[in-house]
Amino acid sequence: MAATNTAGGHLSAVQTPEEQAGQEYFDRVIAEDSRIEPRDWMPEGYRKTLVRQVSQHAHSEIIGMQPEANWITRAPSLKRKAILMAKVQDEAGHGLYLYSAAETLGTPRHVLNQQLLSGKAKYSSIFNYPARTWADMGAIGWLVDGAAIANQVPLCRASYGPYGRAMVRICKEESFHQRQGWEILFELSHGTPAQKQMAQDAVNRFYGPALQMFGPPDDDSPNSRQSMAWNIKRFSNDELRQRFVDMIVPQAEALGLTLPDPDLKWNEERGHYDFGELDWNEFKSVIAGKGPCNVQRMQRRRQAHENGAWVREAAAEYARKEAAAQQTADTALIGA
Numbered sequence: 001m002a003a004t005n006t007a008g009g010h011l012s013a014v015q016t017p018e019e020q021a022g023q024e025y026f027d028r029v030i031a032e033d034s035r036i037e038p039r040d041w042m043p044e045g046y047r048k049t050l051v052r053q054v055s056q057h058a059h060s061e062i063i064g065m066q067p068e069a070n071w072i073t074r075a076p077s078l079k080r081k082a083i084l085m086a087k088v089q090d091e092a093g094h095g096l097y098l099y100s101a102a103e104t105l106g107t108p109r110h111v112l113n114q115q116l117l118s119g120k121a122k123y124s125s126i127f128n129y130p131a132r133t134w135a136d137m138g139a140i141g142w143l144v145d146g147a148a149i150a151n152q153v154p155l156c157r158a159s160y161g162p163y164g165r166a167m168v169r170i171c172k173e174e175s176f177h178q179r180q181g182w183e184i185l186f187e188l189s190h191g192t193p194a195q196k197q198m199a200q201d202a203v204n205r206f207y208g209p210a211l212q213m214f215g216p217p218d219d220d221s222p223n224s225r226q227s228m229a230w231n232i233k234r235f236s237n238d239e240l241r242q243r244f245v246d247m248i249v250p251q252a253e254a255l256g257l258t259l260p261d262p263d264l265k266w267n268e269e270r271g272h273y274d275f276g277e278l279d280w281n282e283f284k285s286v287i288a289g290k291g292p293c294n295v296q297r298m299q300r301r302r303q304a305h306e307n308g309a310w311v312r313e314a315a316a317e318y319a320r321k322e323a324a325a326q327q328t329a330d331t332a333l334i335g336a
Contacts (some may be wrong), residue, residue, distance in 0.1 A: 030231055035161040038104040046230055049223065050160050051105050052121075053232065055112045058098035059123035061091045062116075063297055067131040068140065076134060083180055084137065090173045097170060101162040117302055125283060126209045128291030135188055135195075135202035141181015143203070143210035143248070149174050150244040151214060159231035182251070189256045196256070203252070204260045211275075212283045214241045220280075245273050 015023060022041025029036055036042055065088050072088065075081040099109050115121035126144055131137065152171050158164040188199035215221055215237040227233040235243070245264075252259050263276035285291065 030159060033231060034159075035164065036159055037161045045226075047105050049227060049230070050163065050232065051102055051107050051112075052223075053227065054098055054102040054105070054163055055107070055115070056122055056124075058095045058102060058112070059116045059121055060127060061095035061098065063123045063127045063301060065091045066297055066300055067127065067129075067293075068137065071131060071134065071137055074134070075137075080184075087141075087177050087180060090177065094170045094173070097166040098163075101160075101166045104162045113305070117298075117305060119289070119298070122287060124213055125286040125291065126206075126213050128286050128294045128297060129205070129209055130293050132205070133198055133202060135185065135198040136205065138181045138184030138188065138199060139202035139206040141177050141179075142185055142251070143181070143206045144213065145174050145177040145181060146248060147210045147213045147244055149178060150247065151240055154234035154240075155232075157231075157234060163232075182255075185255055185257065199255075200257050203257050207260050208278055208282075209286075211241055211244070211278055212280075214238075214244070216280065216283070242272055245275050249273055 019041070023043070025040070026036065026042055026046075029040070036046075068084060068091075069088050072081055072084050075084050099112060102112055103109055112121070116123070126147075131140065149171060152167055152174065155167045156164055156171060158167065185199050185203070188195040190196075215224060218224065218236045218238045221237050224233060224237050228236065249259065249264070261276045263274060265274055267274045286294065289295075
């Protein structure tokens with residue numbers, strides 16, 4: 001069977017005239033750095049890539065609520081409890097925005113949710129690590145949410161409209177989350193020696209996993225290259241990781257804390273910080289479900305899903321009754 005080139009260099013079977021027109025429109029939009037909307041024609045590979053990326057992002061927001069929600073009742077002050085509660089609520093909202101964006105690509109939310117519950121879909125590896133102390137709330141805010149911002153701000157320009165628009169609001173709220181983490185670490189690092197050590201230990205735990213959030217090295221990330229060709233992503237994994245390291249080194253100095261990397265040093269020739277190799281075997285192990293909290297996080301997610309069954313059933317029944325009432329009203333109006 002003959003084949004034709006498509007955006008991103010892939011090959012597909014010969015297209016119908018309608019598909020050819022759609023492909024030409026799609027290629028033009030991507031070349032002009034404009035946006036594809038839900039009703040526009042798009043290559044099936046583009047659709048699948050977006051469903052995978054957007055839903056994985058949504059799953060990460062929902063699972064990411066767990067380590068922080070566990071600290072709401074144990075936060076050291078009423079102010080900290082309120083701030084942490086607001087952050088967890090934000091993350092639930094982020095999940096909602098992203099699931100809604102994914103649904104515009106044709107995959108219903110219950111399917112996306114089932115993919116997570118069955119283990120078919122993945123979420124960010126960082127959320128399979130335990131939050132052992134209150135200082136971890138600071139490290140998660142500063143490092144994890146900081147890495148999220150570095151990764152997600154370019155996504156505000158993603159070529160798929162609903163995804164890019166969702167990211168605008170998400171990034172604004174993530175900035176608040178990073179600020180919260182910074183303040184926690186700053187207070188601890190300028191407190192007693194024991195508090196400073198607690199902050200340092202938290203940074204030691206989350207530094208490596210936070211850098212792994214950007215994904216595997218570029219040489220081992222074909223999905224990243226394709227996403228860049230389609231203007232979904234704007235920078236490669238390694239580029240984003242480098243930008244993040246350059247950003248956090250002076251911030252760590254301001255905190256009075258040390259980043260746990262003996263190879264970290266300024267490279268005058270490159271104009272960037274050099275940093276050590278990450279433990280990619282650990283990363284792959286966590287992604288494969290063998291991290292410290294993989295089993296626990298999924299057990300709690302499945303339990304929450306089961307406990308919420310009555311809410312879904314009630315909402316479905318309410319929607320059914322509303323639709324029936326509307327149909328009755330419409331029939332009466334036609335009869336009149």
